Amino acid sequence: MPSLTRSEATRRATLIDVTSMEVDLDLDQGPDTFGSTTTIRFTCREPGAATFLDLRPHELASLTLNGEPIGPEELVDGRVELAGLAADNTVVAATTMRYSRDGQGLHRAVDPADGEHYVYGHLFLDAAPTVFACFDQPDLKAPYAVSVTAPEGWQVLGNGGATQVRPGRWELARTQPLATYFVTVCAGPYASVRTEHDGIPLGLHARASLREPLERQAPQMLEVTRACFDHYHGLFGVRYPFGEYHQVFVPEFNAGAMENPGCVTFRDTMVFRGAAARDEVLTRSNTIAHEMAHMWFGDLVTMRWWDDLWLNESFAEYMAHRTCVAATEFTEGWVDSTVARKMWGYAAERTPSTHPVAGGAALDTQAALQDFDGISYAKGAATLRQLIAHIGDDAFIEGVSAYLREHAFGNGTLADFLGFMERASGLDLGGWSRAWLLTAGLDVIAADQESGVVTRRAPAAHPADRPHTLDVAGFTGRREVFRVPVTALGDTTDCAELKAAPPAHIVVPNASDLTWATVALDSDTLAAVPRGLADIPDPQARAVLWAALVDGVCLATVDPRLVVETFGAAWPAEDNESVLNRVATAVLGRVIQTFLPPDEQDGAKAVVAKAAQELLSRSVPGSTTALLAARFLARSSADEGLLRDWAGRQHLPAGLEGDSDFRWLVVRNLAGRGLVDAEDIEAVRRDDDTLAGRLGALGARAALPGAEAKEWAWHELTTNRERSNYELNALAGGFWSEDDLDVLRGFVPRYFAEVPPLSAWVGADALGRVATLAFPARVVERATADASAAALAADGVLTPAVRRSIVDADSELREALRSRQRFDVTAA
Numbered sequence: 113m114p115s116l117t118r119s120e121a122t123r124r125a126t127l128i129d130v131t132s133m134e135v136d137l138d139l140d141q142g143p144d145t146f147g148s149t150t151t152i153r154f155t156c157r158e159p160g161a162a163t164f165l166d167l168r169p170h171e172l173a174s175l176t177l178n179g180e181p182i183g184p185e186e187l188v189d190g191r192v193e194l195a196g197l198a199a200d201n202t203v204v205a206a207t208t209m210r211y212s213r214d215g216q217g218l219h220r221a222v223d224p225a226d227g228e229h230y231v232y233g234h235l236f237l238d239a240a241p242t243v244f245a246c247f248d249q250p251d252l253k254a255p256y257a258v259s260v261t262a263p264e265g266w267q268v269l270g271n272g273g274a275t276q277v278r279p280g281r282w283e284l285a286r287t288q289p290l291a292t293y294f295v296t297v298c299a300g301p302y303a304s305v306r307t308e309h310d311g312i313p314l315g316l317h318a319r320a321s322l323r324e325p326l327e328r329q330a331p332q333m334l335e336v337t338r339a340c341f342d343h344y345h346g347l348f349g350v351r352y353p354f355g356e357y358h359q360v361f362v363p364e365f366n367a368g369a370m371e372n373p374g375c376v377t378f379r380d381t382m383v384f385r386g387a388a389a390r391d392e393v394l395t396r397s398n399t400i401a402h403e404m405a406h407m408w409f410g411d412l413v414t415m416r417w418w419d420d421l422w423l424n425e426s427f428a429e430y431m432a433h434r435t436c437v438a439a440t441e442f443t444e445g446w447v448d449s450t451v452a453r454k455m456w457g458y459a460a461e462r463t464p465s466t467h468p469v470a471g472g473a474a475l476d477t478q479a480a481l482q483d484f485d486g487i488s489y490a491k492g493a494a495t496l497r498q499l500i501a502h503i504g505d506d507a508f509i510e511g512v513s514a515y516l517r518e519h520a521f522g523n524g525t526l527a528d529f530l531g532f533m534e535r536a537s538g539l540d541l542g543g544w545s546r547a548w549l550l551t552a553g554l555d556v557i558a559a560d561q562e563s564g565v566v567t568r569r570a571p572a573a574h575p576a577d578r579p580h581t582l583d584v585a586g587f588t589g590r591r592e593v594f595r596v597p598v599t600a601l602g603d604t605t606d607c608a609e610l611k612a613a614p615p616a617h618i619v620v621p622n623a624s625d626l627t628w629a630t631v632a633l634d635s636d637t638l639a640a641v642p643r644g645l646a647d648i649p650d651p652q653a654r655a656v657l658w659a660a661l662v663d664g665v666c667l668a669t670v671d672p673r674l675v676v677e678t679f680g681a682a683w684p685a686e687d688n689e690s691v692l693n694r695v696a697t698a699v700l701g702r703v704i705q706t707f708l709p710p711d712e713q714d715g716a717k718a719v720v721a722k723a724a725q726e727l728l729s730r731s732v733p734g735s736t737t738a739l740l741a742a743r744f745l746a747r748s749s750a751d752e753g754l755l756r757d758w759a760g761r762q763h764l765p766a767g768l769e770g771d772s773d774f775r776w777l778v779v780r781n782l783a784g785r786g787l788v789d790a791e792d793i794e795a796v797r798r799d800d801d802t803l804a805g806r807l808g809a810l811g812a813r814a815a816l817p818g819a820e821a822k823e824w825a826w827h828e829l830t831t832n833r834e835r836s837n838y839e840l841n842a843l844a845g846g847f848w849s850e851d852d853l854d855v856l857r858g859f860v861p862r863y864f865a866e867v868p869p870l871s872a873w874v875g876a877d878a879l880g881r882v883a884t885l886a887f888p889a890r891v892v893e894r895a896t897a898d899a900s901a902a903a904l905a906a907d908g909v910l911t912p913a914v915r916r917s918i919v920d921a922d923s924e925l926r927e928a929l930r931s932r933q934r935f936d937v938t939a940a
């Protein structure tokens with residue numbers, strides 16, 4: 113299927129304007145297909161000219177242009193030519209469409225808890241033609257009138273407020289102009305909580321089997337929603353323009369959430385069926401704030417073409433953190449940003465796939481999808497913080513507000529956005545945007561207290577002259593000895609205040625994490641960190657230190673053993689839950705498993721287990737901190753007695769008595785150690801026959817050791833076409849968790865031969881994730897890198913999404929090989 117190119121989109125937008133879209137869906141045709149009839153009205157600036165319609169139906173029943181039939185043979189590769197256009201045109205397409213199982217298009221899922229079916233539309237990035245006929249590009253916006261036939265007893269939700277006009281028949285209010293990619297319909301026996309705020313009807317919805325946790329957690333989610341509406345209304349000076357505001361928690365969702373105007377979809381693991389850590393509630397609140405920011409930035413004003421996707425995401429990412437800190441209880445939001453988001457973005461900068469924040473070519477839609485990463489989100493947001501440091505917050509907000517008003521219900525570009533920033537600030541931003549937005553790479557920042565010099569080193573591959581606004585702080589014991597602001601404009605900056613400050617044991621460049629840079633720690637600081645990190649009173653500075661340590665491991669400048677040592681000493685004393693969760697995940701999931709040689713991994717896991725036990729012992733029973741500690745103990749412990757007790761629901765930590773998600777963590781650990789078998793896992797699943805329970809069971813089965821168990825999991829992963837996107841993730845995520853390299857090694861060549869062909873039935877969005885999870889990252893050997901290089905060298909075999917996953921995973925593998933070479937004298 114050809115991907116829409118930028119030049120095709122430009123030509124089509126020059127030629128036509130879509131004036132209205134009518135979509136009528138019949139979701140009452142059984143579990144496999146649905147009916148879709150679309151009426152498109154559009155004008156043409158050059159009567160007589162031709163354009164094309166996007167349509168990917170299961171069956172095309174009829175198609176007319178201005179009343180004249182067009183035969184089904186005219187549909188080629190998802191396109192139909194529309195020739196001889198009039199000034200005013202009407203296209204009517206009657207089709208049967210297929211539901212998806214990979215989270216793209218109109219996805220249909222069955223809840224095993226009660227057998228109920230749920231449908232939701234996720235049309236980002238280019239799946240709209242699998243649901244209705246359209247001109248699928250972001251700058252051909254039109255108002256939508258959607259009607260839906262659904263089984264009786266279902267509820268229908270969408271971008272416009274829904275009314276049931278007779279049993280099973282729903283009409284949705286005509287919308288403001290929308291881009292195709294954020295049109296949605298959600299339907300099924302969803303459970304709902306409804307209320308209103310400031311004249312805006314609000315709804316929260318989830319599967320019926322999640323009704324109890326949805327109702328229990330609704331007050332917190334609604335409080336955040338209300339606070340964000342108030343905050344954004346005050347900040348932007350433009351009212352929320354899309355009528356009702358529904359937040360729908362849907363099954364098997366690929367992303368975290370999607371900003372469909374008036375009807376945001378979230379992955380429904382965000383409705384916590386068991387105990388929730390503060391970090392998880394923070395992340396959900398941040399996601400709520402992020403999607404709401406998109407109502408203005410992305411939905412009211414949309415990027416003209418996908419190359420400005422960063423403008424949507426950077427802005428929403430930045431606004432979400434800012435708003436959580438300013439308007440909710442999560443005042444620690446920027447610390448979370450350091451460990452949850454910036455570490456992700458720094459990792460993206462280290463791979464060969466790194467790219468500038470803005471100005472990528474994005475020659476077609478699928479190419480644009482590949483830039484949808486830690487650069488577009490985390491770096492973009494950090495760049496906006498630097499922009500604000502550069503031009504001032506008042507100018508930034510004034511510029512944003514003017515941009516939103518000027519381009520309301522239309523589209524904008526980077527040049528438009530910068531124009532508003534320049535007018536509001538009176539500054540020329542040409543040089544600034546070249547260095548920060550149009551050049552890839554991140555600088556290394558270091559501070560030498562003795563000489564008072566701050567150095568900034570741009571990467572050789574991406575030279576740039578980025579000005580940084582940051583601070584440097586020094587700590588000795590529990591005391592902050594100094595904190596000095598620095599504007600780093602050249603490769604070296606003399607900072608008299610730093611030189612004059614009293615000496616400190618630990619010096620933290622970028623301590624407030626204002627800028628985007630790799631922080632290089634001096635050798636005295638590195639030596640002091642294992643004992644000293646826990647004493648630092650500022651959680652933001654601690655987060656920056658953790659990020660610097662993990663980055664250092666990846667860059668082979670910090671010995672992974674130093675990170676494990678620091679973890680054992682500092683982690684149990686940590687009180688910021690984002691730091692606890694994200695750092696433990698990075699240390700357990702990456703530093704230990706890939707950077708340490710195999711014979712040291714068990715010892716390092718024991719350090720994590722001991723730290724988790726220590727934190728659990730000193731935490732208030734039932735607290736969210738105790739929950740995090742228990743989870744990491746369940747994941748890392750080698751204590752068979754403890755694990756068997758917990759799996760059997762004996763002697764559980766307070767608050768985890770009926771927590772099935774916690775039980776699956778324990779069972780997964782037991783499975784990886786070969787201490788349970790497939791029958792035991794099946795027995796636990798019978799106890800928890802839900803979507804989450806089935807995924808827990810699949811992950812645990814995939815984790816079982818031995819050639820036979822691995823063969824089963826691999827076969828399910830690579831050949832069973834009935835598996836949903838989430839089931840594939842569970843299989844791939846569990847597969848590499850055992851330690852027997854002799855067995856795992858055999859699957860290295862099979863990964864490269866058997867995972868890429870999944871593209872025949874798994875969509876790009878879903879497969880990118882599967883290909884990352886299934887990559888043989890545990891087999892840190894030269895042969896794995898060679899196999900990966902060979903796969904990347906073969907032309908025309910890999911889809912763009914799979915290629916991107918392999919490029920990134922290969923780069924991480926090589927980081928581990930380099931580190932082992934530098935720090936492990938016995939490494940192969």
Ligand SMILES: [Zn+2]
Binds near residue numbers: 371406424425428
């Ligand atoms: Zn977003």
